[in-house]
Amino acid sequence: MQKIRNIAVIAHVDHGKTTLVDGLLEQSGTFGDHEAHDERAMDSNDIEKERGITILSKNTAIRYDGYKINIIDTPGHADFGGEVERVLKMVDGVLVLVDAYEGVMPQTKFVVKKMLALGIKPIVVINKIDKDSAEPDRVVDEMFDLFADMGATDEQQDFPIIYAAARNGIAKMDMADEDGDFTCIFDAIINDVPEPQGDASNPLQAQVFTLDYDNYVGKIGISRIFNGTVSKGDNIMLAKSNGEMVKGKISKLIGFLGLNRMEIDQAEAGDIVAFAGMETVDVGDTVADPVNPVALDPMHIEEPTLTVVFAVNDSPLAGKEGKHVTSNKLRERLEFEMRTNVAMKLEIVGEGKFKVSGRGELQITVLAENMRREDFEFSISRPEVIVKEIEGVKCEPFEHLVIDVPEDLSGGVIERLGKRKAEMKSMLPMGQGFQRIEFEIPARALIGFRGQFLTDTKGEGVMNNSFIEFRPYSGGVESRSYGALVSMVAGSTLAFSLFSIQNRGVLYIGVQTEVYEGMIVGEHSRDNDLVVNPIKGKAQSNVRSSGADEAIKLIPPRDMSLERALEWIEDDELLEVTPKSIRIRKKHLTEAERKRHSRKGK
Numbered sequence: 385m386q387k388i389r390n391i392a393v394i395a396h397v398d399h400g401k402t403t404l405v406d407g408l409l410e411q412s413g414t415f416g417d418h419e420a421h422d423e424r425a426m427d428s429n430d431i432e433k434e435r436g437i438t439i440l441s442k443n444t445a446i447r448y449d450g451y452k453i454n455i456i457d458t459p460g461h462a463d464f465g466g467e468v469e470r471v472l473k474m475v476d477g478v479l480v481l482v483d484a485y486e487g488v489m490p491q492t493k494f495v496v497k498k499m500l501a502l503g504i505k506p507i508v509v510i511n512k513i514d515k516d517s518a519e520p521d522r523v524v525d526e527m528f529d530l531f532a533d534m535g536a537t538d539e540q541q542d543f544p545i546i547y548a549a550a551r552n553g554i555a556k557m558d559m560a561d562e563d564g565d566f567t568c569i570f571d572a573i574i575n576d577v578p579e580p581q582g583d584a585s586n587p588l589q590a591q592v593f594t595l596d597y598d599n600y601v602g603k604i605g606i607s608r609i610f611n612g613t614v615s616k617g618d619n620i621m622l623a624k625s626n627g628e629m630v631k632g633k634i635s636k637l638i639g640f641l642g643l644n645r646m647e648i649d650q651a652e653a654g655d656i657v658a659f660a661g662m663e664t665v666d667v668g669d670t671v672a673d674p675v676n677p678v679a680l681d682p683m684h685i686e687e688p689t690l691t692v693v694f695a696v697n698d699s700p701l702a703g704k705e706g707k708h709v710t711s712n713k714l715r716e717r718l719e720f721e722m723r724t725n726v727a728m729k730l731e732i733v734g735e736g737k738f739k740v741s742g743r744g745e746l747q748i749t750v751l752a753e754n755m756r757r758e759d760f761e762f763s764i765s766r767p768e769v770i771v772k773e774i775e776g777v778k779c780e781p782f783e784h785l786v787i788d789v790p791e792d793l794s795g796g797v798i799e800r801l802g803k804r805k806a807e808m809k810s811m812l813p814m815g816q817g818f819q820r821i822e823f824e825i826p827a828r829a830l831i832g833f834r835g836q837f838l839t840d841t842k843g844e845g846v847m848n849n850s851f852i853e854f855r856p857y858s859g860g861v862e863s864r865s866y867g868a869l870v871s872m873v874a875g876s877t878l879a880f881s882l883f884s885i886q887n888r889g890v891l892y893i894g895v896q897t898e899v900y901e902g903m904i905v906g907e908h909s910r911d912n913d914l915v916v917n918p919i920k921g922k923a924q925s926n927v928r929s930s931g932a933d934e935a936i937k938l939i940p941p942r943d944m945s946l947e948r949a950l951e952w953i954e955d956d957e958l959l960e961v962t963p964k965s966i967r968i969r970k971k972h973l974t975e976a977e978r979k980r981h982s983r984k985g986k
């Protein structure tokens with residue numbers, strides 16, 4: 385049997401997981417000397433590269449000192465937290481990273497809690513010790529406190545600590561030591577992570593934890609083999625989580641090494657491999673012995689907390705920029721997404737209307753962003769949190785929110801959060817004039833808060849949030865405090881009219897932009913909506929005014945990214961998403977219709 389270690393790398397967003405994996409690939413010699421690779425090589429898809437964050441957990445393997453080490457890099461953003469939980473069941477140890485300045489953050493708590501519950505003893509890596517602001521001792525204390533608070537066993541509390549500057553390939557066991565390379569990390573993985581249990585001579589049991597799709601071989605299930613041996617061409621039984629048994633055959637067996645996948649002939653207990661050939665495979669299924677199939681414990685999949693409605697674009701500009709615009713196309717694409725993305729759910733709610741549920745706005749934005757790149761065009765409604773009944777009580781998702789704000793601005797932010805039903809839990813000075821304040825807040829109240837927070841803190845504030853649990857519904861919360869500037873006409877915008885409209889608020893569009901009646905061109909500085917005419921030119925007159933056309937100075941429009949726009953819109957508004965544009969509109973395009981509907985609403 386080969387010597388194997390299986391680990392996951394977990395942490396809060398941006399604490400350096402993928403960078404550390406680069407170093408493990410590099411320093412184990414898995415990347416050949418001249419093999420070119422990008423920074424954060426595991427962040428392989430376009431959106432991951434552009435945003436510099438990990439969205440999907442991915443596995444790789446390295447060889448070190450006669451061992452095969454399977455490594456799963458996980459996403460740190462809270463919206464993708466469900467992935468982490470599944471991954472943790474597949475490994476025997478973890479590297480939990482924590483930024484040597486930022487310390488314990490909401491998602492650190494989330495992943496540590498899940499890890500402790502599974503009985504895993506981690507290796508703690510205090511990363512980014514090269515930062516000027518680093519305070520590794522404080523952060524180590526924070527980690528001990530966290531483990532104690534979360535009920536770690538004595539053995540779990542007794543975790544090894546490694547200090548690292550992952551980006552520079554540096555690690556050491558003691559801050560006082562000279563900088564070393566990752567040898568101490570490899571040694572800790574080999575010595576402190578338990579070897580996989582299970583027996584290669586038992587009947588086969590492998591559990592699928594991630595799905596992939598390949599145009600040639602179809603659905604691929606990435607799995608950990610807990611027992612038995614599997615070979616290419618084997619007949620197997622797929623034990624589904626609902627108890628169903630489906631016969632199947634392994635058409636391809638795929639192994640991992642570095643950034644490569646290769647076909648292999650055989651794999652055995654302890655290893656992580658991918659299977660092709662089973663079209664009905666889902667996350668959590670057990671690939672089992674055909675004669676003696678025994679399912680492994682089903683996998684808990686985190687429920688969605690947020691929904692939006694994707695719909696056919698019916699704006700006056702519909703169909704001009706996208707290629708796939710019909711209800712059928714939209715449905716096919718969304719159904720395809722659900723085949724591999726277990727964290728999301730789809731429900732058809734009306735003609736050309738699809739309710740998509742997920743863990744957060746980023747998760748939904750990433751789907752929408754992928755679809756625009758594939759030439760889809762559609763509309764999205766305002767995100768709504770999922771409210772459900774638990775033991776007869778109406779409940780909604782709550783989040784743990786941590787903000788770092790300049791001290792002099794904290795009062796204003798606290799007041800604003802108070803109106804949004806946030807409960808303050810702690811407040812600590814962070815040095816450099818910053819305060820760290822922690823809250824618990826209904827997820828509903830966080831929708832639209834980020835943009836406001838950035839404005840209130842002049843872009844200096846940092847906020848992080850992570851799902852806690854469903855709690856009793858907390859009643860009305862304050863939402864957007866400003867109205868919309870709504871176009872009353874269709875046409876192309878002109879500087880002359882934008883110049884006067886910009887006095888009424890903040891513009892979202894510039895000159896020579898195509899608009900239509902009911903399209904939103906900016907944010908009003910007051911709480912009501914205002915209809916405006918952005919296409920009006922200067923009245924022509926025969927008399928030339930002295931000084932002629934004074935140069936018109938337009939303030940650059942606010943750039944509304946997909947996320948920002950999604951956060952901003954209210955119930956009576958929609959986002960129009962096309963490969964080229966993101967437009968914000970009223971659901972009802974004419975003022976008369978809007979009046980009629982608001983009266984009906986009351």
Ligand SMILES: Nc1nc2c(ncn2[C@@H]2O[C@H](COP(=O)(O)OP(=O)(O)OP(=O)(O)O)[C@@H](O)[C@H]2O)c(=O)[nH]1
Nearest residue numbers: 397398399400401402403437438460512549550551
């Ligand atoms: N100063 C410093 N920066 C680092 C270090 N390690 C990583 N970074 C930087 O931190 C940022 C985030 O690194 P990633 O490796 O993407 O972090 P991550 O934990 O994988 O992030 P997510 O997957 O999105 O949760 C990048 O800009 C890295 O270059 C380090 O040791 N020191």
Ligand SMILES: [Mg+2]
Nearest residue numbers: 401402437438
């Ligand atoms: Mg990453």
